[in-house]
Structures are given as C-alpha cells and as structure tokens.
Amino acid sequence: xxxxxxxxxxxxxxxxxxxxxxxxxxxxxxxxxxxxxxxxxxxxxxxxxxxxxxxxxxxxxxxxxxxxxxxxxxxxxxxxxxxxxxxxxxxxxxxxxxxxxxxxxxxxxxxxxxxxxxxxxxxxxxxxxxxxxxxxxxxxxxxxxxxxxxxxxxxxxxxxxxxxxxxxxxxxxxxxxxxxxxxxxxxxxxxxxxxxxxxxxxxxxxxxxxxxxxxxxxxxxxxxxxxxxxxxxxxxxxxxxxxxxxxxxxxxxxxxxxxxxx
Numbered sequence: 001x002x003x004x005x006x007x008x009x010x011x012x013x014x015x016x017x018x019x020x021x022x023x024x025x026x027x028x029x030x031x032x033x034x035x036x037x038x039x040x041x042x043x044x045x046x047x048x049x050x051x052x053x054x055x056x057x058x059x060x061x062x063x064x065x066x067x068x069x070x071x072x073x074x075x076x077x078x079x080x081x082x083x084x085x086x087x088x089x090x091x092x093x094x095x096x097x098x099x100x101x102x103x104x105x106x107x108x109x110x111x112x113x114x115x116x117x118x119x120x121x122x123x124x125x126x127x128x129x130x131x132x133x134x135x136x137x138x139x140x141x142x143x144x145x146x147x148x149x150x151x152x153x154x155x156x157x158x159x160x161x162x163x164x165x166x167x168x169x170x171x172x173x174x175x176x177x178x179x180x181x182x183x184x185x186x187x188x189x190x191x192x193x194x195x196x197x198x199x200x201x202x203x204x205x206x207x208x209x210x211x212x213x214x215x216x217x218x219x220x221x222x223x224x225x226x227x228x229x230x231x232x233x234x235x236x237x238x239x240x241x242x243x244x245x246x247x248x249x250x251x252x253x254x255x256x257x258x259x260x261x262x
Contacts, residue, residue, distance in 0.1 A: 190245055
C-alpha cells in the first residue's frame with residue numbers, strides 16, 4: 001500500500017460524493033499515480049464503513065473482471081470484487097431512475113444465494129455449489145463514476161467495482177438442477193437483441209467466480225457469510241442505456257428479468 005489513512009478516508013469521501021451526487025470525477029490515480037490494488041481495496045472498505053455508519057445494510061458481494069480476457073488485460077489472476085447494499089436493489093419489472101447515475105450500463109449475470117458460509121483461499125467450485133441455496137437470473141446496472149467511463153484497476157476497485165443497482169427475478173433454481181456452465185442468455189433492449197452468450201463466459205462456470213471472490217475476501221480478512229447474495233459477473237457485454245429504455249434478460253432454465261429506465 002502507498003496511501004496513508006487520512007488519504008484513504010479522503011478518497012472514500014470523494015468517491016462517496018460522486019456516487020451519491022451522480023457526478024463524474026477524474027480517476028483517483030490522476031492524483032495518486034502510485035496507488036496499488038491494495039490501496040483501492042482500502043478505499044472501498046472505507047467507503048463501505050461510511051455507508052454502514054449511515055444505516056445502510058450490506059446483502060453480499062459482486063465479482064467483476066470475470067472473463068479471462070478482461071483479467072489478462074488488467075494484469076490480474078482473480079476477479080475484482082465489490083460490496084452490494086440492500087438499497088441498490090430494484091424490483092423485477094420496475095423502474096430505475098437514470099439521473100441517479102452518471103452513465104449507467106447493463107449486463108446479465110447469474111446470482112447466487114448461499115445457505116452456508118464460505119471462507120479461505122482455496123474454496124473450490126464444488127464447495128461453492130454445496131454452500132449455495134439457489135441461483136437466479138439478474139441484471140446488474142454498473143456505473144463508473146469516472147469521467148468518460150475511463151479508469152484503471154485501483155480506481156475502479158475504489159469505486160466499488162462500479163456497483164450501482166441490480167434487479168433479480170425469473171425462477172430460482174437449486175444449482176444441482178441445471179448445468180450452470182451451459183446456460184444460454186439473451187439480453188434485449190427495447191425488444192431488440194443486444195447481447196447473447198452462454199454462462200461459460202464467466203470463467204467457464206459462474207461458481208468459479210464465486211470461489212475466486214471468496215479468495216479475495218480472505219485476503220481482505222473477510223469471508224462470505226451464510227445468506228449472502230452474490231453477483232457472479234457479467235455474462236454479456238455491458239450495454240449503455242438511456243431514459244425510456246426497457247431492458248430484458250432471458251435466461252435458459254431460469255426465466256426472464258426486466259427493468260425500465262426513467
């Protein structure tokens with residue numbers, strides 16, 4: 001780490017203000033070019049402390065950079081992670097206020113809800129599946145607070161992995177009831193297809209992303225408690241949206257989930 005505690009707190013305040021005020025800021029490394037990934041997580045955890053102190057409730061975590069190509073591009077061998085708060089959730093078929101974000105984008109994901117805790121640096125895919133109560137389809141709305149959607153790894157981690165909103169719906173299923181590596185996913189915007197992929201796009205199997213998320217948590221001195229909600233990473237490319245857009249994600253064997261931007 002290169003940042004001192006007062007700098008970490010000041011940067012957490014800067015990111016917090018950008019998120020709550022829906023305004024773009026320069027990436028943090030413009031002012032602190034020596035920032036490391038560890039610094040980014042220190043700022044993220046300081047941001048989490050601020051939100052918890054304001055009475056917000058954490059429901060789980062999300063994985064990002066879950067394609068091998070993105071990981072190689074960013075020079076990492078594990079996904080980035082971010083925390084998820086209850087206030088980020090929106091109902092299936094409901095609305096999301098576009099003006100509450102800077103430049104939102106949507107992507108399709110498989111979400112996990114755990115029934116047993118997961119901890120340690122060597123959690124396997126099978127252990128993740130055994131600890132999972134059910135999976136369900138989700139749309140994540142990401143929103144980098146950095147100007148022009150341009151950032152580096154320490155900055156995006158400090159910005160909580162661009163977390164903004166999420167919507168779940170469809171049909172929850174026990175993970176043993178289906179092959180999570182071969183689920184087909186179609187994303188539509190205003191009735192037109194804008195993304196199509198299979199769940200194997202997430203590290204070959206979404207449970208692999210959850211296992212690596214647990215590894216990152218272990219490095220941060222954390223674990224994944226029972227009852228956690230986990231977004232396993234984007235299956236499709238992130239698509240920009242505008243007010244009036246209707247987005248629907250159709251998941252093989254899991255049903256559909258949708259939202260509208262207003």
